[in-house]
Amino acid sequence: MSNESDNGKFHEGDVAFIQSLAELLNASNLAQISVKREYGEHDRLTVSLSKQGKVTTVAAAPAPVPAPAPAATPASNAPAAVTNEDPASLPGAVTSPMVGTIYLAPEPGATPFVTIGQTVAEGDTLLIVEAMKTMNHIPSPRAGTVKRVLVDDGTPVEFGAPLMVVE
Known part of the structure; x- marks a missing residue:
């Protein structure tokens, strides 16, 4: 380089x-x-x-360059149907506000914050993104039902990566 x-x-x-x-x-x-x-x-x-x-x-x-859409690995509890659509473009997609590691529960072995089909209120914690040794609770941006979980516990994510779908 x-x-x-x-x-x-x-x-x-x-x-x-x-x-x-x-x-x-x-x-x-x-x-x-x-x-x-x-x-x-x-x-x-x-x-x-x-x-x-x-x-x-x-x-x-020197000029604006559009960033490519981030890819996500479907979580093990995601629906079995596979589509070619970008999860970030889905209505209700919740994206990562930072680079970090995903945690779906408050501590290892604990019950996850949310599960597919669960109703959440605006502001409810969906998951945690750990960045620089800081646990950042990611709130639901809207009230609705958790339709899809697009990440696995303990996996790294990048900024803007789709995490969940709440509709």
């Missing part, structure tokens, strides 16, 4: 950031990680790493 891109030099820490993403990808069961860092209106870094096809793209872009 060189220290320059189409737009000039990488920012200090970008190489370490990219190496950290690569380590996260290798240590997890994720197939792809895509991240966009914005340093200013016309200065951003877009990084896409993928285990499939061994494609690695790093670019500092």
Whole structure:
């Protein structure tokens, strides 16, 4: 990897950031990680790493670049029907507000916060995303019924990844 891109030099820490993403990808069961860092209106870094096809793209872009839709691994308690639709585009999709590790229960062996078919109120805790040793409770953005759980307990997620569907 060189220290320059189409737009000039990488920012200090970008190489370490990219190496950290690569380590996260290798240590997890994720197939792809895509991240966009914005340093200013016309200065951003877009990084896409993928285990499939061994494609690695790093670019500092002067114009907005749409991020690819994050992929999710269906949880073991998700419905058996497999579709090609992007879970993040489903009505009622709840996405991750941060990169971290998912926990479906308050502690190991405890009852999950929610189950498929359960009715939840706006603000009820759906799950926890652990980021930097901090347990972040993810509240339901709306009242409704949990239709799908799209993640498994203890798995890493990226920002914007679909977690659940609450309709």
